[in-house]
Amino acid sequence: SQQGEEDPQALSIQEGENATMNCSYKTSINNLQWYRQNSGRGLVHLILIRSNEREKHSGRLRVTLDTSKKSSSLLITASRAADTASYFCATVKGGSEKLVFGKGTKLTVNP
Amino acid sequence: GAVVSQHPSRVICKSGTSVKIECRSLDFQATTMFWYRQFPKKSLMLMATSNEGSKATYEQGVEKDKFLINHASLTLSTLTVTSAHPEDSSFYICSARGGGGASSYEQYFGPGTRLTVT
Numbered sequence: 001s002q003q004g005e006e007d008p009q010a011l012s013i014q015e016g017e018n019a020t021m022n023c024s025y026k027t028s029i030n031n032l033q034w035y036r037q038n039s040g041r042g043l044v045h046l047i048l049i050r051s052n053e054r055e056k057h058s059g060r061l062r063v064t065l066d067t068s069k070k071s072s073s074l075l076i077t078a079s080r081a082a083d084t085a086s087y088f089c090a091t092v093k094g095g096s097e098k099l100v101f102g103k104g105t106k107l108t109v110n111p
Numbered sequence: 112g113a114v115v116s117q118h119p120s121r122v123i124c125k126s127g128t129s130v131k132i133e134c135r136s137l138d139f140q141a142t143t144m145f146w147y148r149q150f151p152k153k154s155l156m157l158m159a160t161s162n163e164g165s166k167a168t169y170e171q172g173v174e175k176d177k178f179l180i181n182h183a184s185l186t187l188s189t190l191t192v193t194s195a196h197p198e199d200s201s202f203y204i205c206s207a208r209g210g211g212g213a214s215s216y217e218q219y220f221g222p223g224t225r226l227t228v229t
Contacts, residue, residue: 033217042117042204043155043220088154097143097208099218101154 005102006089012108019076021105023089024069030094032065034074037086037104046074046087051094081111114138115207117221124195124228131191132224134205140185141207145218146178149202161188195228202226 031050035043049056049065062075090099114137147155161167161182169175179191206218
């Protein structure tokens with residue numbers, strides 16, 4: 001079953017603006033990961049945050065995790081047209097190796 | 112590093128025929144490979160998990176006799192869609208995971224295979 005739920009489902013912004021996507025999940029997790037997918041292509045791993053971490057940075061990406069609220073956010077700063085893609089969160093339960101994907105947020109960055 | 116390839120990238124087949132999709136880890140040994148299915152504008156749904164040398168574990172609702180998975184080596188897994196029907200048309204994506212280490216949770220995804228059954 002799909003555990004992660006992203007919102008918004010679609011987001012359209014101008015180049016240079018920040019984009020924030022949220023993900024909620026239902027059960028306890030070992031870690032949460034964010035992936036990017038360009039249209040009709042495979043997924044690219046962006047960042048992994050463990051359940052005992054609260055925030056992580058990677059370049060223009062900032063991920064937060066609030067296990068008490070069972071939610072995570074992905075912030076992309078100073079967005080570029082090339083950031084246009086769908087972004088998915090995926091959770092891994094403790095003791096499992098499976099990724100459970102959310103429905104994704106389709107981000108469009110207008111030049 | 113950590114490149115996963117899929118072949119073919121696109122395939123069109125007639126109803127009733129079988130189609131084989133290959134997933135290869137090019138620069139690492141994949142102890143576990145995963146097969147996903149993605150419908151248009153939807154998320155990925157895990158179909159099955161395969162470990163090298165053992166039978167695949169299928170998710171609930173996935174017919175193992177229809178979607179045959181073989182993980183014969185540490186770098187190759189195949190998914191065969193048998194007696195394909197139009198409703199099997201979808202985007203199939205594989206991923207591979209190496210064994211152990213700090214990044215053992217990370218899965219590396221192939222570029223996907225677009226299957227169209229006519």
